[in-house]
Amino acid sequence: xxxxxxxxxxxxxxxxxxxxxxxxxxxxxxxxxxxxxxxxxxxxxxxxxxxxxxxxxxxxxxxxxxxxxxxxxxxxxxxxxxxxxxxxxxxxxxxxxxxxxxxxxxxxxxxxxxxxxxxxxxxxxxxxxxxxxxxxxxxxxxxxxxxxxxxxxxxxxxxxxxxxxxxxxxxxxxxxxxxxxxxxxxxxxxxxxxxxxxxxxxxxxxxxxxxxxxxxxxxxxxxxxxxxxxxxxxxxx
Numbered sequence: 393x394x395x396x397x398x399x400x401x402x403x404x405x406x407x408x409x410x411x412x413x414x415x416x417x418x419x420x421x422x423x424x425x426x427x428x429x430x431x432x433x434x435x436x437x438x439x440x441x442x443x444x445x446x447x448x449x450x451x452x453x454x455x456x457x458x459x460x461x462x463x464x465x466x467x468x469x470x471x472x473x474x475x476x477x478x479x480x481x482x483x484x485x486x487x488x489x490x491x492x493x494x495x496x497x498x499x500x501x502x503x504x505x506x507x508x509x510x511x512x513x514x515x516x517x518x519x520x521x522x523x524x525x526x527x528x529x530x531x532x533x534x535x536x537x538x539x540x541x542x543x544x545x546x547x548x549x550x551x552x553x554x555x556x557x558x559x560x561x562x563x564x565x566x567x568x569x570x571x572x573x574x575x576x577x578x579x580x581x582x583x584x585x586x587x588x589x590x591x592x593x594x595x596x597x598x599x600x601x602x603x604x605x606x607x608x609x610x611x612x613x614x615x616x617x618x619x620x621x622x623x624x625x626x627x628x629x
Contacts, residue, residue, distance in 0.1 A: 433484040435563040441502045442606035467501040475500035505567040509539040570616040591629040
């Protein structure tokens with residue numbers, strides 16, 4: 393393969409172009425032909441990551457508990473090299489997304505919404521979330537609720553409602569609303585969507601619809617994002 397100038401295209405550069413082309417086409421499919429350029433890198437990477445798992449049936453993204461219910465745990469895993477190529481095709485770098493992707497050895501994990509609770513609501517927004525329980529602990533998916541309580545105590549809140557502001561990206565805002573919905577913080581969800589204006593951004597709902605279609609059926613995250621979507625009409629949005 394050669395460039396128009398006659399210069400030889402190295403295999404690495406060729407594969408990078410292939411991944412970029414695949415990523416662009418996948419984004420068009422995920423967002424139903426809409427321009428995905430309005431989304432920040434974290435949203436585009438999350439959508440592409442989940443789409444890859446959905447279409448290849450690979451990755452460690454879920455576990456079946458004793459009742460037969462599927463629960464999302466700490467996140468959604470891929471081989472590091474595959475994750476790196478996905479990010480590269482989207483013009484993103486995993487090293488710059490440590491608040492969203494955790495790398496251990498040859499495995500990269502896209503952190504679940506609940507695993508990002510401390511980052512999303514804590515005082516130190518640069519802190520990388522770290523699970524406090526082992527991966528196979530069946531209570532992992534419930535830890536976010538206790539984390540919210542600890543964050544409130546640290547902030548000195550006496551109202552029982554989080555005073556934190558919406559995140560800086562659409563994905564962060566969606567994950568915040570999902571966590572608040574899951575914790576039964578209905579008033580906080582309303583404040584984020586209505587008073588803070590998060591729900592007036594069409595990109596928020598477009599991303600929510602996309603992730604609803606991409607999260608594995610039966611997972612908590614699928615249920616949570618659907619719960620947020622269900623609030624839209626009732627809040628006049």
